[in-house]
Amino acid sequence: MTLPYRTLIAAFGALAATACSPAPSDTASTAPKATSGGMQSGCLSRAYPEIGGPISLVNEKGEAVTQDTFKGHPALIYFGFTYCPDVCPMTLVSVARAYKMLPEGMTPPQTLLISIDPERDTPEKLAEYITTSAFPENLTGLTGTPDQVRAATEAFVADFSRVDDPNSSAGYTMDHTSLLYLMDSDWNLKTFFTHEDTSETIAACLADVLEE
Template sequence: MRNRALAAVLLGLLGMAGAARGETPPRRSAAELMDVLMWNREPVGGPFALTDQAGRPRTEADFRGRLLLVTFGYTACPDVCPTELMEIGRALTLLGPEADAVQPIFITLDPEHDTAALLAEYLPNFHPRLVGLTGSEAAIRRAADAYKVYYETSPRPEGGRAVEHSAFIYLMDRSGAYLGFFPPGTSAERMLTILRPHLAARPAPE
Protein backbone atom coordinates (compact mmCIF):
# COMPACT_ATOMS: atom_id res chain seq x y z
CA MET A 1 0.00 0.00 0.00
CA ARG A 2 2.83 2.38 0.87
CA ASN A 3 4.57 1.73 -2.48
CA ARG A 4 1.28 2.19 -4.33
CA ALA A 5 0.65 5.51 -2.59
CA LEU A 6 4.18 6.70 -3.41
CA ALA A 7 3.68 5.75 -7.05
CA ALA A 8 0.44 7.70 -7.17
CA VAL A 9 2.16 10.79 -5.76
CA LEU A 10 4.98 10.50 -8.30
CA LEU A 11 2.51 10.13 -11.17
CA GLY A 12 0.64 13.18 -9.93
CA LEU A 13 3.81 15.24 -9.79
CA LEU A 14 4.77 14.12 -13.31
CA GLY A 15 1.33 15.09 -14.55
CA MET A 16 1.62 18.52 -12.95
CA ALA A 17 5.03 19.03 -14.51
CA GLY A 18 3.67 18.10 -17.92
CA ALA A 19 0.74 20.47 -17.53
CA ALA A 20 3.12 23.27 -16.59
CA ARG A 21 4.98 22.68 -19.88
CA GLY A 22 1.70 22.75 -21.82
CA GLU A 23 1.79 19.02 -22.59
CA THR A 24 -1.39 16.98 -23.01
CA PRO A 25 -1.62 14.28 -20.30
CA PRO A 26 -1.48 10.73 -21.66
CA ARG A 27 -4.80 9.06 -22.40
CA ARG A 28 -5.80 6.43 -19.90
CA SER A 29 -6.03 2.84 -21.01
CA ALA A 30 -9.25 0.90 -21.38
CA ALA A 31 -8.37 -1.08 -18.24
CA GLU A 32 -7.83 2.09 -16.19
CA LEU A 33 -11.15 3.55 -17.27
CA MET A 34 -12.92 0.25 -16.61
CA ASP A 35 -11.51 0.32 -13.09
CA VAL A 36 -12.93 3.83 -12.59
CA LEU A 37 -16.39 2.67 -13.67
CA MET A 38 -16.40 -0.58 -11.73
CA TRP A 39 -15.46 1.03 -8.43
CA ASN A 40 -17.03 4.49 -8.88
CA ARG A 41 -13.65 6.11 -8.33
CA GLU A 42 -14.58 9.32 -10.15
CA PRO A 43 -17.73 11.16 -11.23
CA VAL A 44 -19.25 9.91 -14.48
CA GLY A 45 -21.14 12.17 -16.87
CA GLY A 46 -21.40 15.92 -16.95
CA PRO A 47 -21.96 18.90 -19.23
CA PHE A 48 -21.75 18.61 -23.01
CA ALA A 49 -22.53 20.91 -25.93
CA LEU A 50 -23.19 18.94 -29.12
CA THR A 51 -25.51 18.91 -32.14
CA ASP A 52 -28.36 16.46 -32.74
CA GLN A 53 -29.38 14.75 -35.97
CA ALA A 54 -31.72 17.63 -36.82
CA GLY A 55 -28.82 20.10 -36.60
CA ARG A 56 -30.00 21.61 -33.31
CA PRO A 57 -27.54 22.50 -30.52
CA ARG A 58 -28.13 20.26 -27.53
CA THR A 59 -26.78 20.20 -23.98
CA GLU A 60 -27.29 17.80 -21.10
CA ALA A 61 -29.88 20.21 -19.65
CA ASP A 62 -32.24 19.43 -22.55
CA PHE A 63 -32.79 15.93 -21.20
CA ARG A 64 -33.54 16.67 -17.56
CA GLY A 65 -36.61 14.91 -16.17
CA ARG A 66 -36.01 11.62 -17.96
CA LEU A 67 -33.83 8.60 -17.32
CA LEU A 68 -31.04 8.51 -19.89
CA LEU A 69 -29.50 5.57 -21.71
CA VAL A 70 -26.28 7.02 -23.13
CA THR A 71 -24.04 5.06 -25.46
CA PHE A 72 -21.00 6.02 -27.55
CA GLY A 73 -20.00 4.53 -30.90
CA TYR A 74 -19.96 5.23 -34.63
CA THR A 75 -22.20 4.42 -37.55
CA ALA A 76 -19.58 2.36 -39.41
CA CYS A 77 -19.11 0.08 -36.38
CA PRO A 78 -19.48 -3.47 -37.76
CA ASP A 79 -21.13 -5.26 -34.85
CA VAL A 80 -21.02 -3.91 -31.28
CA CYS A 81 -22.78 -0.57 -31.85
CA PRO A 82 -25.66 -1.98 -33.93
CA THR A 83 -26.19 -4.73 -31.36
CA GLU A 84 -26.27 -2.25 -28.45
CA LEU A 85 -28.65 0.07 -30.29
CA MET A 86 -30.90 -2.83 -31.24
CA GLU A 87 -31.19 -3.90 -27.59
CA ILE A 88 -31.89 -0.33 -26.48
CA GLY A 89 -34.62 -0.13 -29.10
CA ARG A 90 -36.10 -3.45 -27.98
CA ALA A 91 -36.08 -2.31 -24.34
CA LEU A 92 -38.03 0.82 -25.25
CA THR A 93 -40.51 -1.19 -27.29
CA LEU A 94 -41.03 -3.63 -24.41
CA LEU A 95 -41.61 -0.73 -22.00
CA GLY A 96 -44.52 0.52 -24.07
CA PRO A 97 -45.93 3.86 -22.81
CA GLU A 98 -43.39 3.88 -19.95
CA ALA A 99 -40.66 4.42 -22.54
CA ASP A 100 -41.63 8.10 -22.71
CA ALA A 101 -39.78 8.53 -19.41
CA VAL A 102 -36.53 7.18 -20.91
CA GLN A 103 -34.37 9.04 -23.42
CA PRO A 104 -31.83 7.02 -25.44
CA ILE A 105 -28.80 8.99 -26.67
CA PHE A 106 -26.11 7.88 -29.12
CA ILE A 107 -22.94 10.03 -29.17
CA THR A 108 -20.67 9.44 -32.15
CA LEU A 109 -16.96 8.90 -31.67
CA ASP A 110 -16.31 9.60 -35.36
CA PRO A 111 -17.65 13.14 -35.90
CA GLU A 112 -15.59 13.60 -39.07
CA HIS A 113 -17.76 10.95 -40.76
CA ASP A 114 -20.94 10.90 -38.66
CA THR A 115 -22.65 14.10 -39.68
CA ALA A 116 -26.07 15.10 -38.38
CA ALA A 117 -27.58 13.99 -41.70
CA LEU A 118 -25.98 10.56 -41.48
CA LEU A 119 -27.16 10.09 -37.88
CA ALA A 120 -30.66 11.08 -38.99
CA GLU A 121 -30.55 8.31 -41.60
CA TYR A 122 -28.92 5.68 -39.37
CA LEU A 123 -30.65 5.86 -35.99
CA PRO A 124 -34.31 5.29 -37.00
CA ASN A 125 -33.26 1.76 -37.97
CA PHE A 126 -33.14 1.02 -34.24
CA HIS A 127 -35.79 3.25 -32.65
CA PRO A 128 -37.52 6.50 -33.65
CA ARG A 129 -36.80 8.16 -30.29
CA LEU A 130 -33.04 7.76 -30.43
CA VAL A 131 -31.24 11.10 -30.28
CA GLY A 132 -27.90 11.17 -32.08
CA LEU A 133 -25.26 13.70 -31.12
CA THR A 134 -22.19 14.87 -33.00
CA GLY A 135 -19.87 17.86 -32.81
CA SER A 136 -16.26 18.91 -33.11
CA GLU A 137 -13.49 16.46 -32.31
CA ALA A 138 -12.72 18.45 -29.15
CA ALA A 139 -16.36 18.48 -28.00
CA ILE A 140 -16.68 14.74 -28.58
CA ARG A 141 -13.47 14.11 -26.64
CA ARG A 142 -14.74 16.18 -23.72
CA ALA A 143 -18.00 14.23 -23.61
CA ALA A 144 -16.19 10.89 -23.88
CA ASP A 145 -13.77 11.85 -21.12
CA ALA A 146 -16.66 12.88 -18.89
CA TYR A 147 -18.24 9.45 -19.31
CA LYS A 148 -14.90 7.64 -18.98
CA VAL A 149 -15.10 6.27 -22.51
CA TYR A 150 -11.98 4.76 -24.04
CA TYR A 151 -11.54 5.29 -27.77
CA GLU A 152 -8.78 5.51 -30.33
CA THR A 153 -9.13 6.03 -34.06
CA SER A 154 -7.02 4.67 -36.91
CA PRO A 155 -7.32 4.87 -40.71
CA ARG A 156 -8.78 1.89 -42.59
CA PRO A 157 -6.75 0.63 -45.57
CA GLU A 158 -9.87 0.91 -47.75
CA GLY A 159 -10.64 4.42 -46.51
CA GLY A 160 -12.46 5.89 -43.55
CA ARG A 161 -11.57 5.36 -39.92
CA ALA A 162 -11.83 2.46 -37.53
CA VAL A 163 -12.62 3.34 -33.94
CA GLU A 164 -11.54 1.09 -31.11
CA HIS A 165 -13.80 1.94 -28.19
CA SER A 166 -15.36 0.76 -24.97
CA ALA A 167 -19.00 -0.19 -25.36
CA PHE A 168 -21.03 0.56 -22.25
CA ILE A 169 -24.56 1.87 -21.96
CA TYR A 170 -24.68 4.48 -19.19
CA LEU A 171 -27.80 4.87 -17.08
CA MET A 172 -28.31 8.41 -15.77
CA ASP A 173 -31.08 9.57 -13.48
CA ARG A 174 -33.58 12.38 -14.11
CA SER A 175 -31.14 14.99 -12.84
CA GLY A 176 -28.28 13.69 -14.99
CA ALA A 177 -26.51 11.85 -12.16
CA TYR A 178 -24.80 8.55 -12.90
CA LEU A 179 -26.60 5.39 -11.75
CA GLY A 180 -24.48 2.69 -13.37
CA PHE A 181 -23.73 1.00 -16.67
CA PHE A 182 -24.80 -1.97 -18.75
CA PRO A 183 -21.85 -3.98 -20.11
CA PRO A 184 -21.63 -5.04 -23.76
CA GLY A 185 -24.05 -7.82 -24.61
CA THR A 186 -26.73 -6.78 -22.10
CA SER A 187 -30.15 -7.90 -23.31
CA ALA A 188 -33.21 -5.66 -23.43
CA GLU A 189 -34.84 -7.86 -20.80
CA ARG A 190 -31.93 -7.34 -18.41
CA MET A 191 -32.08 -3.59 -18.98
CA LEU A 192 -35.75 -3.62 -18.01
CA THR A 193 -35.06 -5.27 -14.65
CA ILE A 194 -32.79 -2.32 -13.80
CA LEU A 195 -34.90 0.40 -15.40
CA ARG A 196 -38.29 -0.44 -13.92
CA PRO A 197 -37.46 0.34 -10.25
CA HIS A 198 -36.10 3.75 -11.32
CA LEU A 199 -39.18 4.39 -13.43
CA ALA A 200 -41.41 3.54 -10.48
CA ALA A 201 -39.56 5.96 -8.19
CA ARG A 202 -41.16 9.38 -8.14
CA PRO A 203 -38.98 12.26 -9.35
CA ALA A 204 -37.71 14.49 -6.56
CA PRO A 205 -39.58 17.83 -6.41
CA GLU A 206 -37.72 20.70 -8.00
Protein backbone atom coordinates in the same frame (compact mmCIF):
# COMPACT_ATOMS: atom_id res chain seq x y z
CA MET B 1 -17.62 5.11 -2.85
CA THR B 2 -15.42 7.56 -4.72
CA LEU B 3 -12.59 6.07 -6.73
CA PRO B 4 -9.60 7.90 -8.24
CA TYR B 5 -10.06 8.85 -11.87
CA ARG B 6 -7.31 6.50 -13.07
CA THR B 7 -8.89 3.62 -11.18
CA LEU B 8 -12.21 4.38 -12.79
CA ILE B 9 -10.64 4.31 -16.24
CA ALA B 10 -9.01 0.96 -15.51
CA ALA B 11 -12.19 -0.51 -14.11
CA PHE B 12 -14.32 0.69 -16.98
CA GLY B 13 -11.70 -0.44 -19.46
CA ALA B 14 -12.02 -3.95 -18.09
CA LEU B 15 -15.80 -3.84 -18.45
CA ALA B 16 -16.05 -2.27 -21.90
CA ALA B 17 -15.61 -3.93 -25.25
CA THR B 18 -14.13 -2.17 -28.25
CA ALA B 19 -16.43 -1.44 -31.14
CA CYS B 20 -14.90 -3.64 -33.79
CA SER B 21 -12.71 -6.16 -32.02
CA PRO B 22 -13.06 -8.22 -28.81
CA ALA B 23 -11.06 -7.24 -25.76
CA PRO B 24 -8.04 -9.44 -24.96
CA SER B 25 -9.09 -12.44 -22.89
CA ASP B 26 -6.81 -11.54 -19.99
CA THR B 27 -7.91 -7.91 -19.70
CA ALA B 28 -10.60 -8.45 -17.11
CA SER B 29 -8.36 -10.60 -14.94
CA THR B 30 -5.53 -8.08 -14.74
CA ALA B 31 -7.42 -4.78 -14.49
CA PRO B 32 -8.80 -3.49 -11.17
CA LYS B 33 -12.45 -4.39 -10.61
CA ALA B 34 -15.14 -1.98 -9.54
CA THR B 35 -16.63 -2.95 -6.20
CA SER B 36 -19.06 -0.70 -4.34
CA GLY B 37 -20.93 1.30 -6.94
CA GLY B 38 -19.67 -0.95 -9.72
CA MET B 39 -20.47 -4.13 -11.58
CA GLN B 40 -19.98 -6.33 -8.53
CA SER B 41 -22.97 -4.65 -6.88
CA GLY B 42 -26.60 -4.78 -7.94
CA CYS B 43 -28.12 -2.94 -10.84
CA LEU B 44 -29.17 0.00 -8.73
CA SER B 45 -25.71 0.43 -7.18
CA ARG B 46 -23.65 0.99 -10.34
CA ALA B 47 -23.25 4.72 -9.92
CA TYR B 48 -20.07 6.78 -9.78
CA PRO B 49 -20.53 10.50 -9.02
CA GLU B 50 -17.47 11.27 -11.16
CA ILE B 51 -19.17 10.03 -14.32
CA GLY B 52 -21.62 11.99 -16.42
CA GLY B 53 -20.50 15.59 -16.68
CA PRO B 54 -21.64 18.32 -19.04
CA ILE B 55 -21.88 17.96 -22.81
CA SER B 56 -21.99 20.57 -25.57
CA LEU B 57 -22.89 19.02 -28.92
CA VAL B 58 -25.34 19.26 -31.83
CA ASN B 59 -28.20 16.90 -32.61
CA GLU B 60 -29.15 15.36 -35.93
CA LYS B 61 -31.08 18.53 -36.79
CA GLY B 62 -27.97 20.67 -36.34
CA GLU B 63 -29.31 22.21 -33.14
CA ALA B 64 -26.94 22.94 -30.26
CA VAL B 65 -27.67 20.86 -27.15
CA THR B 66 -26.23 20.49 -23.66
CA GLN B 67 -27.02 18.21 -20.74
CA ASP B 68 -29.74 20.68 -19.74
CA THR B 69 -31.59 19.84 -22.96
CA PHE B 70 -32.21 16.36 -21.65
CA LYS B 71 -32.85 17.00 -17.98
CA GLY B 72 -36.29 16.25 -16.62
CA HIS B 73 -36.37 12.64 -17.83
CA PRO B 74 -33.93 9.74 -17.60
CA ALA B 75 -31.57 9.30 -20.55
CA LEU B 76 -29.73 6.23 -21.83
CA ILE B 77 -26.45 7.21 -23.51
CA TYR B 78 -24.27 5.23 -25.89
CA PHE B 79 -21.01 6.31 -27.51
CA GLY B 80 -20.70 4.78 -30.98
CA PHE B 81 -20.53 5.62 -34.67
CA THR B 82 -22.58 4.97 -37.79
CA TYR B 83 -19.87 3.01 -39.65
CA CYS B 84 -19.60 0.53 -36.77
CA PRO B 85 -20.18 -2.87 -38.39
CA ASP B 86 -21.59 -4.89 -35.53
CA VAL B 87 -21.33 -3.93 -31.86
CA CYS B 88 -23.00 -0.50 -32.13
CA PRO B 89 -26.05 -1.63 -34.12
CA MET B 90 -26.38 -4.79 -32.03
CA THR B 91 -26.36 -2.69 -28.86
CA LEU B 92 -29.04 -0.35 -30.15
CA VAL B 93 -31.18 -3.27 -31.27
CA SER B 94 -30.80 -4.79 -27.79
CA VAL B 95 -31.94 -1.51 -26.23
CA ALA B 96 -34.99 -1.37 -28.50
CA ARG B 97 -35.92 -4.90 -27.48
CA ALA B 98 -35.47 -4.02 -23.82
CA TYR B 99 -37.86 -1.09 -24.17
CA LYS B 100 -40.52 -3.40 -25.58
CA MET B 101 -40.18 -5.56 -22.45
CA LEU B 102 -40.92 -2.71 -20.06
CA PRO B 103 -44.20 -2.84 -18.13
CA GLU B 104 -47.19 -1.49 -20.03
CA GLY B 105 -47.47 2.27 -19.73
CA MET B 106 -43.85 2.78 -18.63
CA THR B 107 -42.05 5.42 -20.71
CA PRO B 108 -38.53 4.39 -21.72
CA PRO B 109 -35.63 6.78 -21.16
CA GLN B 110 -34.49 9.19 -23.81
CA THR B 111 -31.95 7.39 -25.98
CA LEU B 112 -28.83 9.28 -27.07
CA LEU B 113 -26.21 8.06 -29.54
CA ILE B 114 -23.13 10.26 -29.22
CA SER B 115 -20.86 9.76 -32.21
CA ILE B 116 -17.14 9.35 -31.59
CA ASP B 117 -16.50 9.75 -35.34
CA PRO B 118 -17.38 13.40 -36.03
CA GLU B 119 -15.32 13.37 -39.24
CA ARG B 120 -17.91 11.19 -40.93
CA ASP B 121 -20.93 11.45 -38.67
CA THR B 122 -22.46 14.74 -39.70
CA PRO B 123 -25.91 15.67 -38.43
CA GLU B 124 -27.27 14.61 -41.81
CA LYS B 125 -25.64 11.18 -41.56
CA LEU B 126 -26.94 10.70 -38.02
CA ALA B 127 -30.43 11.77 -39.07
CA GLU B 128 -30.45 8.94 -41.60
CA TYR B 129 -28.88 6.38 -39.27
CA ILE B 130 -31.20 6.82 -36.30
CA THR B 131 -34.27 6.03 -38.42
CA THR B 132 -33.16 2.38 -38.70
CA SER B 133 -36.34 0.46 -37.92
CA ALA B 134 -34.74 -1.93 -35.44
CA PHE B 135 -33.35 0.91 -33.29
CA PRO B 136 -35.24 2.64 -30.45
CA GLU B 137 -37.97 4.89 -31.78
CA ASN B 138 -36.85 7.77 -29.57
CA LEU B 139 -33.18 7.63 -30.60
CA THR B 140 -31.41 11.00 -30.90
CA GLY B 141 -28.06 11.36 -32.63
CA LEU B 142 -25.44 13.76 -31.29
CA THR B 143 -22.14 14.90 -32.78
CA GLY B 144 -19.88 17.95 -32.64
CA THR B 145 -16.36 19.13 -33.20
CA PRO B 146 -13.53 16.73 -32.29
CA ASP B 147 -12.88 18.76 -29.14
CA GLN B 148 -16.55 18.69 -28.14
CA VAL B 149 -16.77 14.95 -28.66
CA ARG B 150 -13.56 14.32 -26.72
CA ALA B 151 -14.84 16.45 -23.85
CA ALA B 152 -18.09 14.47 -23.75
CA THR B 153 -16.29 11.13 -23.62
CA GLU B 154 -13.97 12.34 -20.89
CA ALA B 155 -16.99 13.43 -18.84
CA PHE B 156 -18.19 9.83 -19.00
CA VAL B 157 -14.77 8.24 -18.45
CA ALA B 158 -15.10 6.75 -21.93
CA ASP B 159 -12.37 6.47 -24.53
CA PHE B 160 -12.01 6.06 -28.27
CA SER B 161 -9.30 5.92 -30.87
CA ARG B 162 -9.05 5.87 -34.64
CA VAL B 163 -7.67 2.68 -36.18
CA ASP B 164 -6.47 2.99 -39.78
CA ASP B 165 -7.53 0.08 -41.96
CA PRO B 166 -6.22 0.31 -45.54
CA ASN B 167 -8.08 -2.89 -46.43
CA SER B 168 -11.40 -1.30 -45.59
CA SER B 169 -13.37 0.80 -48.05
CA ALA B 170 -13.96 3.24 -45.20
CA GLY B 171 -10.21 3.66 -44.65
CA TYR B 172 -10.43 3.47 -40.86
CA THR B 173 -12.56 2.31 -38.00
CA MET B 174 -12.98 3.38 -34.38
CA ASP B 175 -12.31 1.46 -31.19
CA HIS B 176 -14.29 2.78 -28.25
CA THR B 177 -15.75 2.13 -24.84
CA SER B 178 -18.95 0.16 -25.28
CA LEU B 179 -21.14 0.93 -22.29
CA LEU B 180 -24.69 2.17 -21.87
CA TYR B 181 -24.99 4.94 -19.28
CA LEU B 182 -28.34 5.55 -17.61
CA MET B 183 -28.65 9.10 -16.34
CA ASP B 184 -31.45 10.19 -14.03
CA SER B 185 -33.61 13.24 -14.65
CA ASP B 186 -30.96 15.49 -13.06
CA TRP B 187 -28.19 14.10 -15.31
CA ASN B 188 -26.57 12.04 -12.59
CA LEU B 189 -25.37 8.52 -13.38
CA LYS B 190 -27.93 6.04 -12.08
CA THR B 191 -26.43 2.83 -13.45
CA PHE B 192 -24.66 1.43 -16.50
CA PHE B 193 -24.78 -1.66 -18.68
CA THR B 194 -21.96 -3.58 -20.34
CA HIS B 195 -21.80 -5.76 -23.45
CA GLU B 196 -22.62 -8.71 -21.20
CA ASP B 197 -26.07 -7.33 -20.39
CA THR B 198 -28.96 -8.72 -22.41
CA SER B 199 -32.23 -7.09 -23.40
CA GLU B 200 -33.79 -8.96 -20.49
CA THR B 201 -31.35 -7.71 -17.85
CA ILE B 202 -31.52 -4.16 -19.21
CA ALA B 203 -35.31 -4.20 -19.17
CA ALA B 204 -35.46 -5.59 -15.63
CA CYS B 205 -33.11 -2.91 -14.33
CA LEU B 206 -34.86 -0.11 -16.19
CA ALA B 207 -38.19 -1.23 -14.78
CA ASP B 208 -36.82 -0.94 -11.25
CA VAL B 209 -35.19 2.44 -11.90
CA LEU B 210 -38.06 4.05 -13.79
CA GLU B 211 -40.68 3.11 -11.22
CA GLU B 212 -38.81 4.93 -8.44
